[in-house]
Amino acid sequence: MRSERLTDRLFRQRSPHGTPVTPFELFFDLVYVFAVTQLGHGLAEHFTVAGAAQTLLLLAAVWWAWMYTSWTTNWFHPDHVAVRLTLVGVMLASLVMAAAIPSAFDGRGLWFAGAYAAIQVGRSLFVAVAARSHPLGPTFQRILAWHSFTAVLWIAGGLADGPAGAVLWTAALALEYAAPWHGYTTPFLGRSHPSEWTIDAEHMAERCRLFMLIVLGESLLVAGATFSGAQPSAGRVAAFLSAFTAAVALWWIYFHRAADAAGERIAASGDPGRLGRSAYTYLHVPVIAGVIVTAVAVKTTIAHPTGTVTAGTACAILGGPLLFLAGHLLFTRAVFGHLSRSRLLALAALAALGLTTAIATPLMLMGGAAAVLLSVAAGELRGGEG
Structure with a gap:
């Protein structure tokens, strides 16, 4: 019962007119202003087929990290202390990820991959634990399982040199982008259905x-x-x-x-x-x-x-x-x-x-x-x- 009351406090209270974006969410987005700037500058300096492909891959990762956080704050209230502290951690990892963008394929791949994996796994772990007694709890557990698996590919890609790293990152992103389409189907945990995702x-x-x-x-x-x-x-x-x-x-x-x-x-x-x-x-x-x-x-x-x-x-x-x-x-x-x-x-x-x-x-x-x-x-x- 106590965990259920805590979960209720963590989740946003729905309004027929939609819940407003909070000042902390706007503060959070400032990190991604830097990330977008880094992507644009990197593409301008390496506007080749290879440079465009690399920028697209990095953009897909940056967008995915931001979008999953937006889904999280769509359900969880960012003004709750536990949620806010989690988002602070995501902000720090996002700043490291953004700083590594210019050299993600040239010396700082592990920094980029490690920060990205920390964002996805850390945030997913928090929501899976926080919502364990909520109807959405099984969905968050499946998301955590998928991000934990792809994190291995991200880290391996960060450790690899040359094209092998890009291949591993592309495989990780392909798996992550495909996961929502099949409801995060996970052995022993089943699958989710979009009808369960009651978004605002x-x-x-x-x-x-x-x-x-x-x-x-x-x-x-x-x-x-x-x-x-x-x-x-x-x-x-x-x-x-x-x-x-x-x-x-x-x-x-x-x-x-x-x-x-x-x-x-x-x-x-x-x-x-x-x-x-x-x-x-x-x-x-x-x-x-x-x-x-x-x-x-x-x-x-x-x-x-x-x-x-x-x-x-x-x-x-x-x-x-x-x-x-x-x-x-x-x-x-x-x-x-x-x-x-x-x-x-x-x-x-x-x-x-x-x-x-x-x-x-x-x-x-x-x-x-x-x-x-x-x-x-x-x-x-x-x-x-x-």
């Missing part, structure tokens, strides 16, 4: 909106810092304005209607756990990746607005908006049940811009991409199809 959809939507603001803020910081450190010219001014326009358009597309409406739709659905898993846990990955790649494009374009368009430059300038729009298209399809014509047309327009790379400058491509994003944002403002 409004809270989850707000957490993802805040993370989106983090990555959009990084794009603006990159634009300002690059423009500040470069010799002013007409081309750089135009590139700076294009970058700002693109950032505003990205914000408008994400926040104007779909962000708020999605939380309401998921909360009203018959299976919010399943829909929240698809819409937020998985389909936000390309959305976030698209903004990070766009930040890299902004840096390149402002620094060299009239230079030659290389394959890497074209991939950054057009690939960022492509990833964002494709992810947002899938997100709105999952939540609202329809494919947005405006986003499909925008994807086609970005692909068409790719045919001009032989004659275009980075500024021309950035201006074209910004115009495409602005047209989608304008459709949102007119109240057309989302």
